[in-house]
Amino acid sequence: MTARLFLGWTGDLDTDAGRLAEFGPDGSDAARRLRTGFLRRHADAVYDRLTGGRRERPRIEELARRAAVAFPGLVPDADQLAADAARPQAAKEGREIDRGIFFHALLGSPTAGAHLLDSMLRPTDAALALLPEFRRTGKVELPAVHLERTGAGAHLTIVNTHCLNAEDNQHVNDMETAVDLALLDPAVRVGVVRGGVMTHPRYRGRRVFSAGINLAELHAGRISYTGFLLRRELGYIHKLIRGLRLDGDEEAWPPVRRDKPWIAAVDAFAVGGGAQLLLAFDRVIAEAGAYFSLPAAQEGIVPGAGNFRLGRLAGGRISRQVILWGRKVWAQEPDGRLLFDDVVEPGALDAAVTDAVERLSGPAVLANRRMLNLAEESQDGFRAYMAEFALEQALRLYSPDVLDKVYRFSAHRGAA
Template sequence: MNNEAVIQLGRTVSVRLVGAHVALVTLQRPLVRNAIDAITALNLEQAVQLTDADSEVRCVILTGAGDQAFCAGADLKAIANGEAAALSTTRGGFAGFVHQPRRKPWIAAVNGLALAGGTEIALACDLIVAAGHAAFGLPEVRRGLVAAAGGLYRLTRAIPRALAIELILTGEQLPAARAQAIGLVNQVVPGPELLATAITLAERISANAPLAVCESLAVARAAFDHDDRVLREMSASAIRAVAGSRDYLEGPRAFLERRPPHWSGT
């Protein structure tokens, strides 16, 4: 990838570099609030694989086209046509994303409504930056459905349990400001500042040693899934992986020489 190119994956997902080491992935279905259909699921899965394989990319931002919706979840027209199964992929789960293995950090730049599967996609990211008019919600129970793409347990882990259960059982929306106040969202900014804010955060992450970031993230992601014994073993494995890298020596040398480090990611 280079700074000039926009990689179009089908008609529904685009990928481009927005900094030296930051990729922007955009859902391109604004007329249907960036809802997920079968093609979009395949394209988003491909975007994950593309950015993970690119050694120059250190952090990825995911957003939706337009300023009204990040993602409205599953395309209900596709569900009505009996295509619900096609909205998930074997490797990635819903949208080709929510269960897709990802080594690098992902930031959700939520530019409007993130409902149902849209909230689940945001929860599957590592960090969330939201526009002031954004809102989150799992309204599945209002339609006789279940939020089966990770929302039921990821939301309960991310915010106070009682509030998560209230939102799950009522299907009500959570405004961005409230989401930030309870720790679901990292930053809330005016809509026109959203992308620049997400890029700044991604660049702060990308300024650090890539291997150390990825190894640290892997352990942090697993924190809710394992006990301390397993997490200690994972942390020790992360240390071993980093200790064998060039960057392990570069960091201390740069500090002693009072210069910015030159990370190789190897």
């Protein structure tokens, strides 16, 4: 079947799904145009079918798996994704673009999108399994993140130390688990995120906050569109702002709150994804000499929700200078005050964090941070942004300029 022979949509979900299935895994523009048209007409009905009328709450990865079974030809199936995942980025067939079309449509719907955002605010199974241990010992060590409760604070230390705390699939998985644990533990009143001590030769013995996305993993094809690029935004970063949703919370009286204030302690630099992360914190403390940078335009991709949040905090001019022009903002410069609340000498960072934990443990902090977050970032505005991000980021991953950078990076590493 070709696009020329396509007879049009009937408006009936199952009939139209049958017509779509005839195109199978076709990755042509014509097939993607049809998938877009199908979802434009049936996004809410598709979502209801996949979630049992919104009684179930699958996360994005499970939702896409269900879609591949229930609606053949709509998104790639497990075998197709596995084959693509085994290839370097420049050799992939771009099947994740079809997931981008899928999530663009679902998040673009006020009904399906709101339900999906809420589902992604549920705690992960991994966190629920580890919660008894964390409550008992106050410690959990994950491959990329170590979590320790000290007094009222839960300290999340990023330990991807070999790559300057660059983000990869494991890092996103572990960060969400650790954030969930900090939010679930009633003994924790404030969360703190800081980079660990580096083993990388250039910064050996020093702490670094984050070098952003791990470009080596991206170029090798090991950065997941759904499990990394979407999950980090809809999962742990959104949880930093909104907190957790638990079944039954809406019915409880007095209301059960699962949100907490968060502090970032920035050593050396916050680049890319690390800089995006700072925009979700209630207080950012930096050592003198640290800087903020979002070089995604140079890398060729969209810097998560950085475009959504940076302008609100620093203004449109600075946002464009940073994202489009590659400007670094240093903690001690005047504009740094728009991004860093406190700038201290390196030896004073621990004391500044301790003081901030104490001050943010006050009884009125939670209510006021909730109201600030509601005023500054509406759930619906975030949903609409993420709908567009879902498609734009999928397309950028397979754009010629990005693949050219991938090829040149791989060739350089091979020559080295």
